[in-house]
Amino acid sequence: MQPLLTIDNLSKTYNSIYACDRISFDLYPGQVLGIIGESGSGKSTLLNAIAGHIPVDAGEIVYCDRSGQPINLRTLPEVHHRKLMKTEWGFVQQNPRDGLRMTVTAGANIGERLLDVGERHYGNIRSEAIEWLSQVEIPHSRMDDLPSTFSGGMQQRLQLARILVTQPRLVLMDEPTGGLDVSVQAKLLDLMRSLVRTLHLSVILVTHDIGVVRLLAHRLMVMQNGQVVETGLTDQVLDDPHHPYTQQLVSATLMP
């Protein structure tokens, strides 16, 4: 099988600090890759570099698009890059306020990506928005409310709906459960797990919560000081950690 995304020796420095040091991995369709590591280990930088939010210093990012054509994202013209980000990719921000338009209604938030790709029929946009609200378990009656009137968990689910409406193939998530309380987290994780399965999404999930990756991720990458120190199947890495840092990380987690 052809990988959906291939990262080859990706490097990003901030002056003399290596935020990402020669990172390579493959992501296959339908796969969920978890990236864990402590604060400052370079996991968010890696995610932003892949999404094209920040320029990278060296390395290749190759994405295989819907038609099976490999695309080098570092040389892709900006116009195509931005289009790709709106149609085939999605980025879930840690803080839903960064990913949503807080001054327009929930329906408009979901409709925006449809409008971006050229949908110009109000009725169709409404029905799509209703469909996606029910997918993320937000009552239809809240469609014409502002996201600022939503709870944190609902905002995060709305952010998911806003991204999934154009049926992306690859979703990048930056600590999607950060800042939510445990029961809301559990509900969101449950929702994400079922969406990933039913929509056959590929996901790169950055988090520092081992519980989240254990539940969602198929494969796991552990980062420390900008380097990948351990990689493998999630259960394998978590149950039999080899690297001292991973061992420390796993043993530091509270078991209920």
Added chain:
Amino acid sequence: MTLSPQLPSSPALPEPGFNFAYLDEQTKRSIRRAALKAVAIPGHQIPFSSREMPMSYGWGTGGVQVTASVIGQMDTLKVIDQGADDTTNAVNIRRFFRKVCGINTTERTEEATLIQTRHRIPETPLREGQIMVYQVPMPEPLYFIEPSRTEANKMHALEEYGPVYVRLYEDITRFGHIAMAYDYPVMVNDRYLMKPSPIPRFDNPKLHMNPALQLFGAGREKRIYALPPYTKVKSLDFEDHPFTVETWDQPCEFCGATDTYLDEVVTDDQGSRLWICSDTDYCNQRQQNNHLLTPTLS
């Protein structure tokens, strides 16, 4: 309201000590260069080196500079403010150009070769050879969606106009219809999103395939853009919520017109009001013609 015939005012001698049309020749040339670029790319905003004018920003400095750059000795100027020829802004700008150019001015649309306007397009159809100059407060249609100019320019370059429709969506959701009454954004030549300056949306259809050259000047924001004659201009809308213009239940109370943009005028503190044409020249001409017709009718 007088019904006296409005003759074009005779040219006066220009005020000594000023260059023709106030601005120096080099400045006028640079503004004309920007205007030419704007004509070449309809709807695209061209930056220009806006000058200090002897009036405050917000009073039409952009329009005045464009007018000053394109005006010639043989031109006849008309100035409109909210449709009227006799309001402060219109009177002052007209007097200004009479003073520094010594040209003819007029209140009649069909006699004018150059029309500077704020808020309205005349009801009388424009013809080939005429130039409309619009005073623009805020030229960037994406400003309220994307405050960064750099990002907005990128969105124009890549034709990313989806977020603008979010505003239309919100209007329909909240009010049941698109509620923008003026400065209603348009797509020019199927390519550039443009603000038509704060004209009522009633006037938007007049922009489309207009035989006159239309120039837009924003003095404070230092931008010029243009619609060459016969340019396709489409107001934004949804397939199932098409663009519509305002309608009124009653005709103009002075001239009886039913197809014009009407102003509401409060006449006392008892709640009485009048609905009259906002285009004073059009209304006056209709009243004169009605006046002539009345005896034969009765």
